[in-house]
Amino acid sequence: MFKNKVNIELDSISCNEAFARMATVAFLAPLDPTIDELSDIKTAVSEAITNCIIHGYDNCYGKIYMNMKLENNKFTVEIIDNGIGIENIDKAMEPMYTTKEEEDRSGMGFCFMEAFMDELVVKSKKNEGTTIIMSKYINVEGE
Amino acid sequence: MKYQTNFKVMGRTLLIELNSELDHHNSEFIRKKADNIIDANVIKNIILDFDKVSFMDSSGIGVIMGRYKKIIFNKGKIVVININKSIDRILRMSGLYRLVERCDDLDMAIDKLEERVK
Numbered sequence: 090m091f092k093n094k095v096n097i098e099l100d101s102i103s104c105n106e107a108f109a110r111m112a113t114v115a116f117l118a119p120l121d122p123t124i125d126e127l128s129d130i131k132t133a134v135s136e137a138i139t140n141c142i143i144h145g146y147d148n149c150y151g152k153i154y155m156n157m158k159l160e161n162n163k164f165t166v167e168i169i170d171n172g173i174g175i176e177n178i179d180k181a182m183e184p185m186y187t188t189k190e191e192e193d194r195s196g197m198g199f200c201f202m203e204a205f206m207d208e209l210v211v212k213s214k215k216n217e218g219t220t221i222i223m224s225k226y227i228n229v230e231g232e
Numbered sequence: 233m234k235y236q237t238n239f240k241v242m243g244r245t246l247l248i249e250l251n252s253e254l255d256h257h258n259s260e261f262i263r264k265k266a267d268n269i270i271d272a273n274v275i276k277n278i279i280l281d282f283d284k285v286s287f288m289d290s291s292g293i294g295v296i297m298g299r300y301k302k303i304i305f306n307k308g309k310i311v312v313i314n315i316n317k318s319i320d321r322i323l324r325m326s327g328l329y330r331l332v333e334r335c336d337d338l339d340m341a342i343d344k345l346e347e348r349v350k
Contacts, residue, residue, distance in 0.1 A: 103255075103256050103257035103260070104257055106255050106256055106257050107253060107255065107257060110253075110255075110287070124318075125317075125318070128287075128318040131287060132287075132289050132322070135255055135256075135287075135289040136289055136290055139255070139256040139289070139290075139291060142256070143256065192294075193259070193263055193294040193295060193297065193298035194290070194291075194294050195290045195291075195293035195294040195297055195326060196290075197290035197293050197325075197326050198289075198290045200290075200325070200326075201289065201290055201322070201325070204325060
């Protein structure tokens with residue numbers, strides 16, 4: 090069984106969104122994913138990291154933990170912040186719902202994570218932080 | 233990277249030639265710069281050229297929705313051009329084609345906008 094694990098700690102600044110996407114692409118390279126699979130995962134990771142920065146830490150300084158795991162063809166990524174947490178997860182996951190309309194947020198972040206990944210778990214506690222766990226099976230079409 | 237995005241004013245139409253990954257980081261600059269130009273030039277229509285955009289997430293959707301809310305007051309229109317497969321999927325999933333029109337290229341977009349004037 091092929092296994093790999095990489096844990097990254099990021100400052101909550103917006104230039105790290107691109108870094109997180111690129112790290113994901115590099116991590117997945119041994120599996121030779123399709124362009125569509127890569128694009129799906131990059132979008133989902135980008136949404137989760139952006140949420141940590143603008144919602145979790147409200148554009149202030151904090152640490153984001155990104156733990157990636159491969160088990161055979163299953164890719165799992167945990168994205169964790171110790172920020173303000175989500176009061177109502179169901180509400181937050183509704184399409185077009187956003188608490189930051191003035192910053193031109195579309196409210197589509199969780200929808201994209203849900204649509205582009207095979208599994209999505211959201212855990213959150215007020216004033217303690219949020220953990221997102223997402224998984225996707227790679228190269229399913231090729232089998 | 234974000235500074236390579238070109239903004240061209242053509243009468244009351246603003247052409248934005250996007251030239252970066254359209255994420256939260258780059259969106260901040262683009263929306264502020266676009267708003268300044270829209271206000272200063274009484275822009276009515278916006279053409280967004282995605283030819284050099286390799287990536288877009290929900291931040292990009294927010295940029296388009298925000299500009300739409302601005303120009304709708306002038307009865308303006310937003311046209312998106314050179315849309316690749318992955319960006320098309322994001323636009324479709326977010327229901328954005330109800331607000332913006334898609335054209336193949338710049339010539340078609342200009343034709344589309346001029347038809348409305350006639």
